[in-house]
Amino acid sequence: MxxxxxxxxxxxxxxxxxxxxxxxxxxxxxxxxxxxxxxxxxxxxxxxxxxxxxxxxxxxxxxxxxxxxxxxxxxxxxxxxxxxxxxxxxxxxxxxxxxxxxxxxxxxxxxxxxxxxxxxxxxxxxxxxxxxxxxxxxxxxxxxxxxxRTPFYDQLKHYVLMAKDAWHTPGHSSGDSLRDSPWVSDFYEFIGEHIFRADLSVSVPMLDSLMDPAGVIAEAQKIAAQAFGARRTFFATNGTSTANKVIFQTLLAPGNKLLLDRNCHKSVHHGVVLSGAHPVYLDSSVNKKFNIYGPVPKQTLFKAIEEHSDAQALILTNCTYDGLRYDLPPIIAAAHAKGIKVIIDEAWYGFARFHPAFRPTALEAGADYATQSTHKVLSAFSQSSMIHVNDPDFNEHLFRENFNMHTSTSPQYSMIASLDVARKQAMLEGYKLLSRTLELAQEIRAQINSTGVFQVLELPDLLPDEIKHDGIQLDPTKVTVDILRCGFTVEELIRELFERFNIQVEKSTFNTITLLLTIGTTRSKVSRLYDALMRISRENRAPQRLYQTAEIPRFTELKYLPRDAFYCGGELMPLLDEQDKVNSSLNGRVCADQITPYPPGIPVLVPGQVITQAITQYLISMLRSQKHIEVHGIVFDGYLPCLRLLTNSEEKTLKQLDK
Missing domain, CATH: 3.40.50.2300 (Response regulator)
Known part of the structure; x- marks a missing residue:
């Protein structure tokens, strides 16, 4: 060691x-x-x-x-x-x-x-x-x-080494049910002895309770708050998806108004349904050349804050999946001037506190709440996240009630330990590791560009026109590569990298791939990626015409609260009529579900939203696209794609929102 x-x-x-x-x-x-x-x-x-x-x-x-x-x-x-x-x-x-x-x-x-x-x-x-x-x-x-010090991890390790006989959950009993099995012992050997011995439960008092922490979990969270610059920090084992929902249900009562970026993660939109909030959806900026969705324009935000000063909260994603960062301080100041709480989804930016190249963080910019996917960008296990709180009006009792509503009474203790360890590493060597990551990001950009075929997109290339003067910055650990001249479709290129060169990329659009560098990126990985892209570029394949997916239609009208619409039974109506054409009967109807093509993961429809012909045509183009695109929320009646809509009788029972 x-x-x-x-x-x-x-x-x-x-x-x-x-x-x-x-x-x-x-x-x-x-x-x-x-x-x-x-x-x-x-x-x-x-x-x-x-x-x-x-x-x-x-x-x-x-x-x-x-x-x-x-x-x-x-x-x-x-x-x-x-x-x-x-x-x-x-x-x-x-x-x-x-x-x-x-x-x-x-x-x-x-x-x-x-x-x-x-x-x-x-x-x-x-x-x-x-x-x-x-x-x-x-x-x-x-x-x-x-x-x-890692209070929880230290105690967990101490308990495992005490070798107590387990007369409690979980059922594998420290792995004893698997270890000698002729059928499943290979799983025990593959996963490892300690993962089973550390898989414990609330039956072990010395390991504290995530739902009511007073011991080592409380200590670990306190040290994490100091590390990340928060008044309070809470560990979440259901991912940032649940963290967002917990905050929504803490801040928002049914009918409370919320300003939100339509580009927010789908968990935010689900949180709208669960909380019963009245959302004001703000359209994201879009780079039409690369189908990359960026931040909400600053003037759109300022206008929304002025027009909806009765809003309870504002939520934004910073940075975006593609690494675009808001100029947060003036936006947060404008919201606070109207008494609006600010929530920042920092799922892709949880490391930013530990290197000046990435700051200010959301909390440093004045946000009241920040949620972080510690597992995405630091060394925690998947689903391990943190909620950071700086709200001076924080209602701990209400927060705890909502937190416990979503948290399992049997959390995975290894995940909690990984949060403790990830914080320690970020605090003690985060700056050093991030400095190395920045160096590697600079190197890989130069190497990719030197192929003469692949081109890294920098901030001016990525910025949609409407936000060019908004003070947006780029997180250099997200590397977006233009593949237009390589001679492959994006699906073919991803398959070639995976099958021939053993490389898996983070995400793609119709003409780009995105590479995610983390504190775990090594120079060896950089060399292998460069070698793969250089070999492909030297094949001199003729460029292909790539199919460009349509731009998501702008938000239409929200007729009813999303929660009210979602909990209606509704009826199914097909997107296509009997002649296999766009079903015009959908125009003006109200959707009961969230319909989200992935990628990019932005909802085309949310519960309570009015459907237009442009939206219907867009959804059909997604389903017929040569590039495979998941469309979440579509219901298939056999092979016929359908939407769940409010019935006329259900609409009569709902209160219509003011326009």
Whole structure:
């Protein structure tokens, strides 16, 4: 097992004092218990310190002299102030908020320095005159060990190693039901012994309860909140889909108005049904050349906030599946000015806190709630997610009731442990791993472009015209590649990469593929991808004419609350008439289901929405497309595709929404 290196940086402008402190602290580290590999190094200027934390991902903390001077030679030595501790702490915290910072202070200046740094993220103070190196080391070591602690995972591992006989759920009883079976022991061997021994239940009190945490789960969530910059953090084992629904049901009572990006994940739209909210759907921007859907235009958002100042909440997806990032601060400020709570679905952006290239995060931009798919972009197991809360009006009791409504009473404990571990890794080596990921993203872009056939789409290529001046940025870990000149259809290319080169891509449109780089991306994988694309490009296949899927029609009219429409029985009506043509009888009728082509996953219809001929034609074009597209929500009566619609009698019982 590799041993960690944890570098503590000392910053003091007096070289002799710096040398003495560095030597004394390193001697203490060598003579005392040092499981995290703590070593001390020093610099004499604030600028060197900032360069060091940018270049060295192993730096875990800093000891900063309260006043940094520089000597100038002008006939005599004159001490000029380089930078106050306050200024340097602010710069360090802005760049890498996960670092521990201690201040070295003269005793007589203690009150002045502490007052100046009262509102800053400072972990403690040391007196310059004391020279208690062992005492300083103990404190720095303890603080770092606290960050490295994984309360739930540690307790889970401890319990498994206690080897208790299981007279409780689950039924496999630590894997004993599978281990010696002639039929299924191969599953036990494939999955591994510890996954079964760690698959426990609420029957084990020392492992706490996800539904009412008061022990190690509560501790793990508290440390996660500190890591991600939240007031409160909650672990979710049903994915971000459930996390979104929990927040909706906490904030929204039936009939409450909600502003939402129509491009939001389908769980958001399901949350509208469950909460009984009155949604105001905002059309996304669209890049018509590549069929890529982007953020809602800023002016559309500002207009909606003004026109619907009675809205309870606004939800947006940041970043989008393709990596497009909103300029969040002004949008959130506009919403808060009207008393509107802001929820940001950060499913694809849960790592952003740990590298300045990706910030501000939703919480740093002022959001009240952020949901993150920790499993998508950090090292947690699938379905493991987090809910972060910064809402000053947070109703914990109501949140807990809704959380428990959706959470299994038998959560998978290995998933909870993986959230604990993913947080630890992000905190202690997230900056280092993300720096590597950014380097690899830059390399793979250059390599793909060098093929002369495949072309990486950069921000100007991806931006729809209507948001070109909205301050949108691109997450470079999402790499979208134009395949138009490669001679394959997108389905053929994906199959070629999979079957011939053992490469699986994240997603595609009719003329692009998207590659997702994570903290687990390696240079070897980058080399293999480059080799595959270069080999394909050298085959000089003639470009094919690719079938472009139609643009999703703009949102029409919401006639009834989605929940009211969804819970009606409805009737089935075919999309095609007896002559296999568009069924004109659908025009003006109201849909009872959510109809979502995937990709791109944007609902064409939601419950309560009025159907138009353009929508019907679009759905038929999806079903007849040469490119296979799933259309969720269509009901097949034999081979005949149908929609579930409200009946005339059902419509008479529902309250129509104001236009």
């Amino acid at each position: 590799k041993k960690p290196i944890s570098r503590i940086l000392l910053i003091n402008d007096e070289k002799l004092i710096l040398k003495e402190f560095t030597k004394g602290l390193n001697a203490a580290a060598k003579s005392m218990e040092n499981p995290l590999g703590i070593v001390f190094s020093g610099v004499t200027t604030a600028q060197e310190a900032l360069q060091s934390i940018e270049q060295d991902g192993d730096i875990q903390g800093l000891v900063v002299d309260d006043r940094l001077y520089t000597l100038k030679h002008q006939g005599k030595h004159v001490r000029d102030l380089q930078m106050t501790a306050l200024e340097l702490v602010q710069k360090i915290t802005h760049f890498r908020p996960e670092l521990n910072i201690y201040i070295l202070v003269a005793q007589e200046q203690e009150d002045e320095v502490v007052d100046a740094l009262f509102s800053e993220t400072v972990d403690g103070y040391f007196y310059r005159e004391e020279r208690d190196y062992r005492g300083m080391y103990r404190i720095l070591n303890a603080q770092l060990q606290e960050k490295a």
